[in-house]
Amino acid sequence: DDDNGAGPLIRLDRDTASPADGDAMGRIYSQGRNDADELITYAQMTTKAIDVSDGTEDGRMYLQTKVNGSDNNHLTLDSGGATFSAGITATPAATLLIKNSSGTTLKTINGFTSS
Secondary structure: OOOOOOOOOOOOOOOOOOOOOOOEEEEEEEEEEOOOOOEEEEEEEEEEEEEOOOOOOEEEEEEEEEEOOEEEEEEEEEOOEEEEOOOEEEOOOOOEEEEOOOOOEEEEEOOOOEO
């Protein structure tokens, strides 16, 4: 392959006659066995259609890993920007919010200033 095309692609196509807001669009798993020989999903990427209205479609992606036996969302990407599990949010308007575990904003950083 000596062109500059996209190359190999993975396409998850939820082809439905009745698309709806909140539909799960697809999931990619990374699985393996634990020491009890149980199949465990250690990490996954999940996507959802948040708004399926023509012309205003919105999607959301979650990146999760297993932490102490439970699924943990580490990163959420959507129209509001990127939200990390550590309470950090980066918005499309180039604003970075750092919050504590109760949701209180500890630091706001935007394009040129910080407070």
